[in-house]
Amino acid sequence: MSSVVVSSSREVDAASGAPHDEPTRLQRPGEQLVTMLAPDGTRHPNPPLDHFVADLTPERLLALHEDMVTVRRIDMEGVALQRQGQLGLWPPLLGQEAAQVGSARALRSDDFVFTSYREHAVAYCRGIAIDTIMPMWRGTAASGWNPFEFGMAPPAIIIGAQTLHATGYAMGCAKDGVDSTAIAYFGDGATSQGDVNEAMVFAATYSAPVVFFCQNNHWAISEPVGLVARRPLADRAPGFGIPSMRVDGNDVIAVMAATRWALERARSGDGPSWIEAVTYRMGPHTTSDDPSRYEDPLEREEWAAKDPIDRLERHLEQLGVLGDAHRAAVKEKADATAAAMRAACVGLPDPEALKLFDHVYTEPTAWLNRQRSQYEAYLAMFEGGDEA
Amino acid sequence: MTELTLASAITSGLRHALAQDDRVVIMGEDIGRLGGVFRVTDGLQRDFGADRVMDTPLAEAGILGTAVGLAYRGYRPVVEIQFDGFIYPAFDQIVAQVAKLHYRTRGVVRMPITVRVPYGGGIGAVEHHSESPEAYFTHTSGLRVVTCSNPQDAHWMVRQAIASDDPVIFFEPKRRYWVKGEVEDAMQAAPPLDRARVVMEGADVTLVAYGPLVATAIDAAVAAADEGVSVEVVDLRSLSPVDFETVEASVRRTGRLVVTHEAQQFGGLGAEIATSVTERCFEHLRSAPVRVTGHDVPYPASRLEEHFLPDLDRLLDGIDRALGRVNSLTGWSAPAGRPA
Numbered sequence A: 001m002s003s004v005v006v007s008s009s010r011e012v013d014a015a016s017g018a019p020h021d022e023p024t025r026l027q028r029p030g031e032q033l034v035t036m037l038a039p040d041g042t043r044h045p046n047p048p049l050d051h052f053v054a055d056l057t058p059e060r061l062l063a064l065h066e067d068m069v070t071v072r073r074i075d076m077e078g079v080a081l082q083r084q085g086q087l088g089l090w091p092p093l094l095g096q097e098a099a100q101v102g103s104a105r106a107l108r109s110d111d112f113v114f115t116s117y118r119e120h121a122v123a124y125c126r127g128i129a130i131d132t133i134m135p136m137w138r139g140t141a142a143s144g145w146n147p148f149e150f151g152m153a154p155p156a157i158i159i160g161a162q163t164l165h166a167t168g169y170a171m172g173c174a175k176d177g178v179d180s181t182a183i184a185y186f187g188d189g190a191t192s193q194g195d196v197n198e199a200m201v202f203a204a205t206y207s208a209p210v211v212f213f214c215q216n217n218h219w220a221i222s223e224p225v226g227l228v229a230r231r232p233l234a235d236r237a238p239g240f241g242i243p244s245m246r247v248d249g250n251d252v253i254a255v256m257a258a259t260r261w262a263l264e265r266a267r268s269g270d271g272p273s274w275i276e277a278v279t280y281r282m283g284p285h286t287t288s289d290d291p292s293r294y295e296d297p298l299e300r301e302e303w304a305a306k307d308p309i310d311r312l313e314r315h316l317e318q319l320g321v322l323g324d325a326h327r328a329a330v331k332e333k334a335d336a337t338a339a340a341m342r343a344a345c346v347g348l349p350d351p352e353a354l355k356l357f358d359h360v361y362t363e364p365t366a367w368l369n370r371q372r373s374q375y376e377a378y379l380a381m382f383e384g385g386d387e388a
Numbered sequence B: 001m002t003e004l005t006l007a008s009a010i011t012s013g014l015r016h017a018l019a020q021d022d023r024v025v026i027m028g029e030d031i032g033r034l035g036g037v038f039r040v041t042d043g044l045q046r047d048f049g050a051d052r053v054m055d056t057p058l059a060e061a062g063i064l065g066t067a068v069g070l071a072y073r074g075y076r077p078v079v080e081i082q083f084d085g086f087i088y089p090a091f092d093q094i095v096a097q098v099a100k101l102h103y104r105t106r107g108v109v110r111m112p113i114t115v116r117v118p119y120g121g122g123i124g125a126v127e128h129h130s131e132s133p134e135a136y137f138t139h140t141s142g143l144r145v146v147t148c149s150n151p152q153d154a155h156w157m158v159r160q161a162i163a164s165d166d167p168v169i170f171f172e173p174k175r176r177y178w179v180k181g182e183v184e185d186a187m188q189a190a191p192p193l194d195r196a197r198v199v200m201e202g203a204d205v206t207l208v209a210y211g212p213l214v215a216t217a218i219d220a221a222v223a224a225a226d227e228g229v230s231v232e233v234v235d236l237r238s239l240s241p242v243d244f245e246t247v248e249a250s251v252r253r254t255g256r257l258v259v260t261h262e263a264q265q266f267g268g269l270g271a272e273i274a275t276s277v278t279e280r281c282f283e284h285l286r287s288a289p290v291r292v293t294g295h296d297v298p299y300p301a302s303r304l305e306e307h308f309l310p311d312l313d314r315l316l317d318g319i320d321r322a323l324g325r326v327n328s329l330t331g332w333s334a335p336a337g338r339p340a
């Protein structure tokens, strides 16, 4: 009984997904995941969570399928663009489509999203035009979209920093008396950071309506999750007084149900929740990485059999709604999106030199104005004449 | 003597340190199997074991904080921070703990910690991967801050840093990781860790540079020579303490000073060097010291970095300024309404 966890609020049993109001529960090792869609595509009932996804009609499932196929295509294009020298870097999301799409499609437009760098699918689901994702990776701008327009902050590269931002945003929502929420996306490696642990302390202290969405893709660059966790990551949150759920991250339905569970808690004043979406990074960490130095090909093969898109396709086939016409239409849309992305990316002009000095402060400062003018004068020396 | 890249010269230095002293331990993210994202620790875990070359959790404050505890136990931790921009989570441990313990305990506790940081821009990276945070650390008493510009120094200096009983922040110029040079293993000829080096002699202007810009400074000196200007290039090597004797001796000869660094100008090392040199040998200066630095803006997106980073032309312009020749400020006036 060394691992009895006392929690102040309603919880869901990690293994079965059964919510219960008991203040005390035994944290199980939790190797069992909340799964609603088996790898063969069979939909298993999950009474405690089914009502969260009761609205998933075949049409809606087809839409999730289209999302996942499209983001996978976008991701492939990102990798290709980087390989062709059009992007400086690209962090692929291959294998994590269900975790990102399932959670992002559970959000409302007035919720606010704080991500790290890999969540291109979340951006896509927020309605962010794919070409505004490109500037940061191409190096023409430090970020793309207007965060307030889409309810999504620019990606955080500093590991874990965004979990505190999400918590603070959620504290603001609670202060304002609105039922909007914040969600923070981060990786398994990030759970070691002080920031993430401090975020949990603040979230629990102030009962912030925040969802911690940890994509456990098993790797932090070369470091396996086992290096930082002796127990499932979902087991950490209860120690902070935050209920958690460990969900099959390759099951888009279960991910959506889990996220809606957490969002409902947040909206109804029950405070933070923690979701560990168990998934797998099916490629390199980024386009600069060389996983052959550390990854186990057999492990990757095992995970290939649990592919999130294949799984939903099998389910849609079982429902008899995935016809060739639909497949073709989805593929066409995905290809068109990728083509538009490519065109937008290659067409991005390099910024003008003096843009360097813009937006450092909200009000211009004399010091920087002077530096800017001096640099302008310097550049003018080269105009027309030959260099130097 | 072997020909090594700057990166592998450091690897070789780390290897010597691990072999010579079993209290040396290397810690950091991805430094084991992967050999570090720049492969500087490549093969060390294989050869010295995971006890000596430790992949750590992804937690910079944790890495530095536990290094403090290991140092209390008599270990000599060598910490790799993966990129310059990721040192800030560890900042508190470095400036508030590592730097102060020797002083607070009146010399009883030693913190022989080496913090290796790939730093600087010019590799087309995304944000937080191109920064030059050296001034934050040089502003902290109790730390030694050094950087290298060539494979030989890289090799000697990393070994000296590890051997030092003071904490050393070792900034590695990442865009020069792949330059090659002859490396002598033996330490006999190594200059002290805190000694600057005159890398090119000259008579008209002293150009002080360090780390990634030393190569650029040499290029500028060669180009200036074509125009009949003789530039003396000083490679600082140690950023704290600064070897002012070497810098001052040079300025006394040339009468002019240009300082360059990639880091932003305001409150940077250039300001400290210009002021200290002015205080020490004002009467020998024939013109005001000149700084050629990064602009006072956050490190920009990579397609703008060529405008941020001092390059050959900006250094030549700085030299022209020191000489009072036609330069970017000739005829320059401040924006309308403001005095220049």
Ligand SMILES: Cc1ncc(C[n+]2csc(CCOP(=O)(O)OP(=O)(O)O)c2C)c(N)n1
Pocket: A118, A157, A158, A159, A186, A187, A188, A189, A190, A191, A215, A217, A219, A220, A221, A281, A285, B029, B058, B060, B082, B086, B089
């Ligand atoms: C503070 C900080 N330290 C180190 C890094 C370098 N880094 C970038 S991604 C990464 C691994 C992150 O792993 P995880 O949190 O599991 O997320 P994943 O990339 O797997 O999605 C590391 C070490 C960083 N970006 N920020």
